[in-house]
Amino acid sequence: MSEVYIVGSGETKYGELWDRSLREIAVEAGLKAVENAGIYSRDIQILYGSSSLSGTVNGQNDIGSLIADFSGLASNNIPAVRVEASSASGAAAVREAYLAIRSGEYDVAMVGGVEKMTDIYGSEMLDMMSTTLDREWEAFFGATPAALAAMSARKYMADFHVDKETLAMISVNDHENASKNPSAHYRNKLTLDAAMNSTMVADPLNIMDCSPISDGASALVLASDRYMKKNGMEGVRIQGSGIAQDYLALHSRASLYRLDSTAIAARKALDQAKVRNDDISFVELNDSYSIYGLLALEDLGFAKKGSAKDLVPDEISLRGRIPVNPSGGLKAKGNPMGATGVGQFVEAYLQFRGKAGERQIKDPEHAMLHNMAGSGSTSIVHIVGGD
């Protein structure tokens, strides 16, 4: 089986890109990745597009075709499909590209993740975001992504004596790192005080516990070892890829604060990569809500259930034992859903190439990338780096 390497990456700035269209930002990210990889667009053999809400928010389905067309890939008849798995769409698309190369069918694949979410506001947007929940048994009864996260947070805080400050520090850490990332949606630093006193969204989650509605696009070029060597390229290897499922609706799960899909996906990825948690130099994790940052740290294997608080804030900082979200994470780099998981790979690729500027991790060996759908229905974990 072919080994699969990241050989190029590109992305737009994440943010409120009101003057730009879905296709425009997707193409910008894609062309940057092609240029970064030092290949021609025609060298790409297949495109995996990811977007969760383009059909719902932008009235545009079939975004694989859209991106292929406007990137100039369609003129070479390069095929394209869209992969969707809620907020895990990005990593799901990377994984499909990875499997396609592993199968021997392709040597070069592009992954393009994109979301244009700020065209719609308020309750209508909330309703659209809730299309990623269980529509009939959660959203229909008024549950929202934030409300579900708040339920998990309440139970978790009560059972493990975790205070609200600990949650807030996940966001403070994200903003600290994002202040060093030119691609980030929010580059302002966030004080604990400001986070604690921000508008309440769903008790105990303030707005500074919630990732923003972002526009943005991220893209990767992946290649087989054979292609990479033949063309004298360098890359960062995808060493492990794990995916697992839990019930779609939070109320069906075994626990309100155990991310079983994350735990299983992480174990698969680590086993495949033959790497232990101690070997991980940094982690990009899916903190769409601050509580998920704590839960993920535990279920990814960096702390026992209920004890992630011991890692916050020092150990998760850029200079800590296990730096979390050097990119700025979902809270501060931003969360353009279909792009988010792809953007984690972009960050990793920058880090391994020593191009991460002020937020550079020194000599990283392995990174863990965690992308998760909704409140934990699908989790996808990748290990990249090493050799």
Add this chain to the structure above:
Amino acid sequence: MSEVYIVGSGETKYGELWDRSLREIAVEAGLKAVENAGIYSRDIQILYGSSSLSGTVNGQNDIGSLIADFSGLASNNIPAVRVEASSASGAAAVREAYLAIRSGEYDVAMVGGVEKMTDIYGSEMLDMMSTTLDREWEAFFGATPAALAAMSARKYMADFHVDKETLAMISVNDHENASKNPSAHYRNKLTLDAAMNSTMVADPLNIMDCSPISDGASALVLASDRYMKKNGMEGVRIQGSGIAQDYLALHSRASLYRLDSTAIAARKALDQAKVRNDDISFVELNDSYSIYGLLALEDLGFAKKGSAKDLVPDEISLRGRIPVNPSGGLKAKGNPMGATGVGQFVEAYLQFRGKAGERQIKDPEHAMLHNMAGSGSTSIVHIVGGD
């Protein structure tokens, strides 16, 4: 590389299933496929769900998770992702499952295609179907799928002296075959006269030239040769799989009536299968509009451009040289978008197992399955059968 076999199939009746929900029909098809394959649900290692409009029409994205959950797969943490490529979503999902097995990562995959389209009517539905066109450059200016097909039809009819009766006969053939298919949306036979005198939709296309808005779900179990042999199972092999892309918008294409993506995908699939057009026992093709039936016959390699009329109606009938759509096709079996391409495999599997009842093709050797997005942006062609 593993060889990939279809080892089980199941589907709901296609039609206006007003009393049933998206998840309900998806689960019915999936469980039937599992039972048909003679395995347990827990034997499945990954689920590929396909749906084009679930987020847009039903307010439910992440349908991979939805199906996994309500099929009982999530309780075994069996992962799920959704694949979307407009009306080619079904074959795109089959192809992802095929590549995943080829990669050696999985031995057993389920593909579940579903669409629940009849919950919404009239102009709102038309707008939602137009999310699969180029939103900004086609749909925004009032183009609809039927209008684009009508443009292709007009130019084609003028250039090659093809009459409206020839188009109508594609639909007449579909209805004839669907009358023998218990799963079909429409089981009534259609006379040429009734087709010609049906309501005009977009001149020259009458409503009987247009596939219906259907609900339905189709599912497959795919397995590696290794798994199949180890468990003493029998199956039908996927011998070739081709995918290719054209511009999303019809106005960007080289020709209004050349389906270049179809031609390239067909050639790839035939080459891989080491099969020629003459070896094909029957074809299931993507006649979402009758004109596409004629165009596809040509671009799939069964007739020169402009000469598919010579095959209609005799040669495409069940007893003809190249039977077209024994299932009833998109016009009469129905077109629940995400299910349609999966349903073509269900038909092929029934035919190869000799379970196609009155519409049984005698001793089929190879079948060609053609699924296409919109007006031809993405085409996916599979060859199944033989050994």
